[in-house]
Amino acid sequence: MCERDSFEEFVAARRGALLRTAYLLTGSHEDAEDLVQVALIKAVPHWRKIADQPEPYVRKVLARESVSRWRRRRWREVHTDRVPETAVAAPTDDRIALREALASLPPRQRAVIVLRYYEDLTEAETARVLGISVGTVKSQARDALARLRTGAADTVSA
């Protein structure tokens, strides 16, 4: 299989999962699609080396891009006026509260929460993906969880 074919096969198979992660990282459909697109485009020059196991590299680019690009934006914007176009079910109060609480986190804290508690990476793996130390992962997770508990009502527990 040539590189292009293996890349496109990967995109078809995994883009949905990447979009889920990207949506948690960004909070909006448009930004999530943009983020995944950027990550996949950046993976192309390295495809020969990563073709056997591309997911870790693509995830790394996704997470780091979410921090570096969106850091410049006002991360305190809360997307209360954006109802997902294809919601599986009507958003519950719980879901809205969590989305708003996530949106209130600084980009790196948000990335740590998504990688640790959605992707289920270890602290060491999260540190490697984000290019930070394990100690920073711990402190960012602690602060983020504290913010989430304050902002997302009373049932956020890791």
Place this chain on the structure above:
Amino acid sequence: MTTLHDRLADLADDAPPGGPAPGLWDRGRQYHRRRRAGTAVIVGAAVLVLATVVGIGWTQTPHEVAPARPGGELRLPDRLYTPSPWLPGTDETGPIGPVVAVLTSTRGSEDSGIVGVSAAGAYAFLDLEDLGSTEEVEVSPNGRWVAYPLVGDPEGEPNTSTSEVAYVGLGVHDTVTGETERLEVRTEHGLQPATIAWGGSTVWWSWYQYVDGGDDGFARSVEGQDSGIAWDLASGEQRMFDNRDFPRLGEVSSLGESAISVSGRRLVESMIHAPETEIGRFDVRPELGAFVSPDISRVALLEDTDDASMSGLAEPLAITEPRSGRTLVTSRVPGPRVERLLGWRDDGHVVIQAFGRKSGGDYLTVDVVTGERRPLMDPGQQNGEVRIPQDVWQAEVFDAPAPPDPMNPRTVILLWGAGAAVVLVAGAALVLWRRRVRA
């Protein structure tokens, strides 16, 4: 109870749908071509910048870290240096063991790390996987292994009432091979590590097991007593103990393959197949632990005169001879009281740490007959704990070279940026001047 993972997964259901995305491959190739063209421009500019940066006087000692020396001879550095926060880690340099000193120090701009010092005097951060706290690291007497509690995820909800992290086992890092052996204990809510101590190549580790999770500020543990294990890293043999049989280890010193500890007034020897053998009873109460001389003719200890073990105050140095029978009759060594007793230098001298008004804690030898003191090692200015493997105190002293002092990478980038700005401004000024002349 719904976990955060469940709620995030539920929220992720709102994500846009996936599927193919045509055109990405071609756009990726275009991106690659643009980067290569841009890189060529940058490389050209960098050549100009380099001359400017060198002119600033940026010269650094190369990071040539000597490789690990399995079975290599231990040597005691005559002094320790303050490690730079920007030293490389062993993931980058490769293993440097056996280590002759282990220092807790600042790493980067905000974290704490463990620095190993090799027998050649090289300094590098030990990249210890899943390390929780730099305070709970213990190095083996021969400097080969570093043991520490492993951070991880227990089976259920972790108990974080006494710690921000959950512990799941013991890691032992081999400073010679760079490998880490992991001993994980499956629990519902995590562990509270208790003792980590070394006797020769055997690590003794005990823990409590939490009965519930969360961080409600009240940590309850199963049965309230230790479970433990003795693990011989040289042979691989492991022996599990239940809470009744695990020896009550306090401050431990090493003698051959034995762990020597003090329990009340009892001097106790622990080996993997004989976990608690009483050697004798002191006629005084020891402050913390006791050390047996290399020829096994004497035992050195600090006498607890204020009836407060671990008071931190200086106490009299005393010795005894096990040949005197079950009662270990002690005699005081002449001279000032001692804050910390660290081991034996040779059969006639012990090593102590003394804190004077001007001293940050010098390491000295003390003649156990005359009380004469001599300097042994200058610890330098350290911003964390210093651990010297016990066997190193008996090693030959060498003139330790200063380690590299790498710059903060951000400072390097700023210098390069400043240099580039100087070059660009100078170039622009030159172009304008030439145009003005032509006009």
